Amino acid sequence: MTKRSSAGSAPVARRSSGSDPGGAPAALRSRGDRAFRLATMLAAAAVLAAAAAIAFVLLRASAPAISRFGPAFLVRADWDPIRLSFGALPFVWGTLYTTAIATVLAVAAGVMTALYLTEVAGGGTRAVLGFTIEFLAAIPSVIFGLWGLYVLIPWLRDHVAVPLSMRAGDFPLLAGPVYGPGMLAAGLVLAVMIVPTVAAVSREVFASVPETLRDAAYALGVTRWEMVRTVLLPAAKGGLLGAVVLAVGRAMGETMAVTMVIGNAAAVSVSLFAPGNTMSSVIANQFAEATERLHQAALMEIGLLLFLTTLLVNLGARWLAARTAARAMMVPPFAGAPEEGQADAA
Amino acid sequence: MPPDAGRWTAWRRVQERAVTLCLLLATGVVLVPVASVLYVTVRNGIAAWNWAFFTQVPAAVGASGGGVGNAIAGTALLVMLALFVAAPVGLMAGVYLSEFGREGGFPRAVRVVNDALMGVPTIVLGIFVYAAVVVPMGHFSALAGSVALALILIPTVVRVTEDMLRMVPPELRDAGLALGVPEWRVITSIVLRAAFPGILTGIALGVARIAGETAPLLFTAFGNPNWALNPLQPVSALPLQVFLDAVSPYADLQQKAWGAALLLIVIVACGNGFARAYTYGRKVG
Amino acid sequence: MTPVLEAEHLHLMYGARPALHDVTLDVREHEVLAIIGPSGCGKSTLLRTFNRMNDRIPGVRVIGSVRFRGRSVFDIEPTSLRRQVGMVFQRPTPFPMSIFDNVAYGPRMHGVRDRRRLKEIVETSLRRAALWDEVKDKLSAPAAALSGGQQQRLCIARTLAVEPQVILLDEPTSALDPGATAKIEELIEELAGAYTIVLVTHNLDQAERVSDRVAFMLAGEVVEVGPTAEVFERPRDPRTERYLAGRPLTVARRGVRGPRLAPVGEWGAR
Numbered sequence: 001m002t003k004r005s006s007a008g009s010a011p012v013a014r015r016s017s018g019s020d021p022g023g024a025p026a027a028l029r030s031r032g033d034r035a036f037r038l039a040t041m042l043a044a045a046a047v048l049a050a051a052a053a054i055a056f057v058l059l060r061a062s063a064p065a066i067s068r069f070g071p072a073f074l075v076r077a078d079w080d081p082i083r084l085s086f087g088a089l090p091f092v093w094g095t096l097y098t099t100a101i102a103t104v105l106a107v108a109a110g111v112m113t114a115l116y117l118t119e120v121a122g123g124g125t126r127a128v129l130g131f132t133i134e135f136l137a138a139i140p141s142v143i144f145g146l147w148g149l150y151v152l153i154p155w156l157r158d159h160v161a162v163p164l165s166m167r168a169g170d171f172p173l174l175a176g177p178v179y180g181p182g183m184l185a186a187g188l189v190l191a192v193m194i195v196p197t198v199a200a201v202s203r204e205v206f207a208s209v210p211e212t213l214r215d216a217a218y219a220l221g222v223t224r225w226e227m228v229r230t231v232l233l234p235a236a237k238g239g240l241l242g243a244v245v246l247a248v249g250r251a252m253g254e255t256m257a258v259t260m261v262i263g264n265a266a267a268v269s270v271s272l273f274a275p276g277n278t279m280s281s282v283i284a285n286q287f288a289e290a291t292e293r294l295h296q297a298a299l300m301e302i303g304l305l306l307f308l309t310t311l312l313v314n315l316g317a318r319w320l321a322a323r324t325a326a327r328a329m330m331v332p333p334f335a336g337a338p339e340e341g342q343a344d345a346a
Numbered sequence: 347m348p349p350d351a352g353r354w355t356a357w358r359r360v361q362e363r364a365v366t367l368c369l370l371l372a373t374g375v376v377l378v379p380v381a382s383v384l385y386v387t388v389r390n391g392i393a394a395w396n397w398a399f400f401t402q403v404p405a406a407v408g409a410s411g412g413g414v415g416n417a418i419a420g421t422a423l424l425v426m427l428a429l430f431v432a433a434p435v436g437l438m439a440g441v442y443l444s445e446f447g448r449e450g451g452f453p454r455a456v457r458v459v460n461d462a463l464m465g466v467p468t469i470v471l472g473i474f475v476y477a478a479v480v481v482p483m484g485h486f487s488a489l490a491g492s493v494a495l496a497l498i499l500i501p502t503v504v505r506v507t508e509d510m511l512r513m514v515p516p517e518l519r520d521a522g523l524a525l526g527v528p529e530w531r532v533i534t535s536i537v538l539r540a541a542f543p544g545i546l547t548g549i550a551l552g553v554a555r556i557a558g559e560t561a562p563l564l565f566t567a568f569g570n571p572n573w574a575l576n577p578l579q580p581v582s583a584l585p586l587q588v589f590l591d592a593v594s595p596y597a598d599l600q601q602k603a604w605g606a607a608l609l610l611i612v613i614v615a616c617g618n619g620f621a622r623a624y625t626y627g628r629k630v631g
Numbered sequence: 632m633t634p635v636l637e638a639e640h641l642h643l644m645y646g647a648r649p650a651l652h653d654v655t656l657d658v659r660e661h662e663v664l665a666i667i668g669p670s671g672c673g674k675s676t677l678l679r680t681f682n683r684m685n686d687r688i689p690g691v692r693v694i695g696s697v698r699f700r701g702r703s704v705f706d707i708e709p710t711s712l713r714r715q716v717g718m719v720f721q722r723p724t725p726f727p728m729s730i731f732d733n734v735a736y737g738p739r740m741h742g743v744r745d746r747r748r749l750k751e752i753v754e755t756s757l758r759r760a761a762l763w764d765e766v767k768d769k770l771s772a773p774a775a776a777l778s779g780g781q782q783q784r785l786c787i788a789r790t791l792a793v794e795p796q797v798i799l800l801d802e803p804t805s806a807l808d809p810g811a812t813a814k815i816e817e818l819i820e821e822l823a824g825a826y827t828i829v830l831v832t833h834n835l836d837q838a839e840r841v842s843d844r845v846a847f848m849l850a851g852e853v854v855e856v857g858p859t860a861e862v863f864e865r866p867r868d869p870r871t872e873r874y875l876a877g878r879p880l881t882v883a884r885r886g887v888r889g890p891r892l893a894p895v896g897e898w899g900a901r
Contacts, residue, residue: 030710036530037446043438044447044456047504050497051459054466054474061477112372120369129373131622136380138551138614140558142585143607146592147383150600192379199376223358225365246465253467255561256589280469280561287473287565300473307470314465315458520684521724521786525737525793526714535740540727 054307062301064294073301079266079282081290086298088305090266094183094276098258099251101187101272102194106251107244109191110198117199118206119224119232130203137196145260148189153180153261156188161273176271181263184272186281189257194247201246205239206232242320249313253306255280279306384611391608394601404571404587410598414606416573420488420581424567425557427492427577432499433549437538439500440507440545445533457508463501471497472562480566486580491567495556502555506548510541547621554617558610560585584610633701634659635797635827636681636716641695643676645688650676652851654695658797663819663828665842665859667835669874673851674831678799681829682716683709699797714741717795721802723782725774730766733774733785737793752792760788761818780811787818797827804837816841835875839863847871 059066065073065086076087113133117126161178168174209232217227233240263275264285277285279302290296398413405412439456447453475494480486514537522532538545560583563569568580569590575581584606591603634657643651651673658664658681666674679685680697683704697704704712714737726733734753735743743749753770757763762784766777774785783803790798800819804812812834819828819841832838838845839859846856847868855868866872 030528030708032531033529036533037442040438040442040446043435044442044453044504046435047439047456047460047463047500050500051463053478054470057474057478058470061473109372109376112369113376116369116373120366129377132377132380135615135618136376136383138554138618139383140555140560140585140588140610140614142558142560142588142592143383143387143610146588146603146607147379147386149592151382151386195376223362225362226358228365249465253465253470255467255469256585260589260592280467283469283473284561284564287476300477303470303473306467310465310467310470311462314462317465318458318461515722515724517720517722517724518726520687520718521720521789522726522736523687523709524682524684524713524718524720524799525740525790526710526712526717527737527740528710531740535736536726542727 055304058300058304058307062297062304065297065301068294069298073298074305077268081286081292081295084292084294086294088279088298088302090268091277091279091282091302093268094186094262094281095252095278097183097276098186098190098262098278099248101184102190102251103244103248105188105191106195106198106247110195110243110247111202111240113195113199114202114206115228115232117203119228133196133199136192137200141193141254141256142260144189144193144257148185148257148261149181152188153185156180156185160184165273172270173272176269176274178273179263179275181261182271182273182275183262183269186258186262186276186278187272189261190251190254193254193257194250197250198243198247201243202236202240205236205243208239209235238320238323242317245313245317245320249310249317252278252313253280253310255284259284387604387607387611390601390604391606391611394605395608399602399605403573404602405598408596412602414582414584414587414602414609416570417582417584417587417606418609419573419575420567420570421557421583421585423488423575423577423581424492424495424563424583425553427488428495428499428556429549429553431492431496432503432552435496436500436503437507437545439504440511441533441538443504443508444511445537456504460501460504463497464505467561468494468498468559469561469564472565475562476565483578486566486568488567488574488577488579488581491563491581491583492577494562494566495559498556498559498562499549499552502552503545503549506552507541507545510544510548511537513544514540543624547624550617550621550624554614557613557617558585560589564589584613635700636829637696637698638677638680639696639698641677641680641693641697643673643680643685643694644692646690650851651680654848654851654853656846656853656856658827658829659844661824661827662843663823663830663841665830665832665838665845666848667832667838667845667874668848668854670833672848674848675801677848678718678801678829678831680704681797681799682713682718684713684718714793715795716797716799717790717793718799718801719783719786719790719803722806723779723786725777725782725785728774729771730774730777730785731770734788734792737789741793753788756788756792757785759791759822760784761814761821762788778811780807780814783807783811783815784818787815787822791822795826797829798822800828800830800832802831802833804832804834812837835863847874849874 069076069086073086073088074092075089076085077089078085078087079090080086113129117129121129157178157180161180161184164174165176165178213231213235214227217231222230258278259281262277262281264277264281265275266277266282267274269276283299283303287296287299290299398411399415400413400418401415402411402413403416404414439460443453443457447456471494475490475497479490479493483490518536518540519532522536523529527535563583563586567583567586569586570580570582588603588606588610591599591606594600636658638654638656641651641654642649654673654677656677666677668674676685680693681699681704685691685693686709693705699707699712699716726736728736731753734756735749738749738752743752754763754767757766762781765781766772766785774782777785783806787798787803804815807815816837819830822828823841823843830838830842842859844857845859845862847854847862847866847870849870855862855866855871857867862871863875866875
């Protein structure tokens with residue numbers, strides 16, 4: 001455009017102001033502004049510092065275990081506080097196992113619930129169900145543990161575990177004695193706890209698919225299910241993957257409910273009914289009684305591993321979210337919006 | 347049209363019905379645990395509620411009676427201390443991200459790390475605070491517990507503050523500056539004020555969440571069977587009490603666990619209800 | 632007499648994009664100067680340079696001089712400059728507080744604490760902004776509850792409350808309906824005696840009705856400045872003539888895009 005070139009060859013200004021408001025505003029900014037800005041910047045830096053401190057302190061506290069067992073810590077199946085021999089495999093296994101159960105169930109139920117809410121339910125139902133599921137997300141973990149211990153486990157034992165193990169006890173997945181607490185109970189409680197996350201995020205994702213896309217499909221005469229399958233799900237794919245990763249992150253770190261229903265055993269078993277421990281539940285179960293320095297260091301190392309893994313998983317979820325929808329899906333949506341005071345602006 | 351168009355249409359209709367039914371069933375399956383948790387907690391919890399439950403400390407092990415008064419007070423103390431630390435830090439950092447650090451490497455790093463901190467397991471924060479605060483102090487304390495809770499609350503406050511401030515129209519900032527008011531006062535007296543309902547909502551939800559956290563308190567606040575409101579002493583907390591009583595073999599204590607669980611649900615419901623009512627009222631009025 | 636505000640050989644760039652090119656323009660004591668021109672011609676940018684609101688936009692570069700009463704604005708503390716050179720924006724910007732607190736906001740921030748003095752300032756400002764009679768019984772009501780036109784007059788009152796010498800109006804009526812627009816125009820005429828006013832507008836009839844002088848801008852340049860009647864009746868520059876001749880068209884187009892349709896009567900107003 002002519003404007004651009006004429007500005008480039010503009011005659012040199014006769015009098016230049018000398019100060020450049022874009023480049024050097026700090027110089028003229030008042031002292032209060034500078035102090036305020038600095039204070040807020042320090043607060044922001046504190047967030048980084050906290051993360052760094054967590055990594056550093058955990059690393060230092062787990063040093064004895066790291067130097068003793070090295071990388072083999074992850075694959076050793078032996079966890080014996082008496083002989084001071086520690087390997088994290090049972091807990092890595094427990095975490096993977098329960099997380100897998102929970103993720104499969106919660107993703108299936110959560111995505112379907114979200115589909116029901118966005119594509120089928122009417123306004124009133126949608127609001128009530130949405131609120132109920134949000135409330136489910138807010139119930140403290142320890143209450144799910146209590147419920148799991150006194151409601152879910154007895155029911156599971158009498159109506160699922162015992163009948164199954166009596167009829168198909170030879171099948172490895174269902175082998176072994178039924179205690180009650182165990183991998184299945186932990187996986188189910190976890191599933192209940194992460195369903196709201198999956199449902200809420202999936203709902204955001206579905207809602208962010210433009211209405212015009214749905215209309216275009218319906219205009220071709222397809223049914224709702226065909227529209228969902230051919231248009232909505234493909235469009236929402238990336239976002240749903242983000243929801244799954246986020247759910248995995250939640251499930252891996254969840255502590256109290258799992259601690260209360262998993263049975264506290266350091267064993268690697270494929271059976272759904274076997275008691276076990278996850279990385280987080282073993283810390284909750286044993287840290288208080290870990291008087292030996294090495295035992296404590298081993299638990300600290302598990303904490304460090306958990307910290308790093310969830311960090312990675314969350315970064316992954318964030319990356320997926322940024323690639324697809326908004327950052328907004330990382331936290332439950334808040335109803336709050338600032339007043340704009342546009343009372344009658346058309 | 348293929349000759350069997352009629353059958354095809356019928357099949358599609360069946361398929362449509364079946365899928366809708368599946369979705370409805372899935373939603374039902376999700377709702378069953380909510381209903382069950384609420385029903386059982388209310389039924390068992392109400393039975394535990396009486397005057398002593400709210401006002402007394404736990405009875406000696408094995409004896410019946412007593413209450414969770416000390417845990418209620420402890421939770422209040424822990425949450426207030428945590429809020430005292432987390433609110434200013436979180437607000438300031440949120441202001442930085444929204445008002446000064448929209449772009450650039452440092453703000454981006456803060457944003458990424460902050461979001462990642464939201465997903466860190468709370469038990470990890472618990473053992474971190476154990477190593478960083480409890481060990482140097484030499485004993486468990488309410489202070490340590492509230493530091494752990496603050497670490498959970500800060501990322502939420504940062505995030506909510508930034509999001510809510512970004513929703514404030516830029517014209518409002520311009521209008522303040524055009525009156526010759528320094529930027530920091532424009533931010534504190536106009537921008538934060540405009541975003542306040544949203545921020546308060548977020549903080550209310552965050553507080554409701556930390557009030558129910560157990561894992562970060564296990565090795566920090568630790569628990570205390572007696573009245574204790576000294577921040578430097580171990581204190582009890584409702585979620586801790588739920589955990590300890592739930593796994594105890596005494597029926598009386600188990601009932602106390604349900605009672606405390608019901609109280610926690612009420613607290614969470616109040617936090618959520620307050621958040622909703624507040625934003626709703628604001629939006630309409 | 633020194634002009635109140637003057638821009639001399641002013642160039643302004645947003646990053647690499649030039650927004651103002653060699654602008655020279657003065658604003659005289661107690662006049663109403665209207666700046667007109669098509670969207671994106673730089674009229675709002677120029678206005679924002681007068682009270683350094685462009686400082687807020689990252690990547691802005693300025694060459695040339697802008698002076699307020701003979702002093703470069705870049706040598707004046709922005710807060711003190713903006714107290715003397717107030718500004719009202721396109722969309723009403725009531726703060727999230729009561730009507731009273733909105734008007735009292737500026738004086739309070741500038742150190743007025745005395746309750747009675749504040750009341751006085753609020754009343755005077757609201758009277759000058761022709762809003763007092765409408766709001767005197769509900770000063771503690773939230774400002775957001777006022778109508779758009781009232782909000783805009785409230786914003787003018789808020790600006791008046793810090794006692795500026797100049798008021799910059801950035802398309803103050805473009806978000807308002809014709810009735811509210813008429814009131815704001817009346818108000819501008821009343822304020823003209825006591826303040827120096829610079830009005831950016833793309834409503835040509837408004838410029839003609841309320842201004843003493845008018846500047847026509849196109850693509851970042853000031854094409855023509857002169858007494859309003861002269862410019863409108865005998866434009867010297869063919870570009871001005873073309874722009875003014877296209878007036879009905881402009882009004883019609885704006886009517887479709889803008890919040891309200893321009894009344895048909897205005898078409899033939901000239």
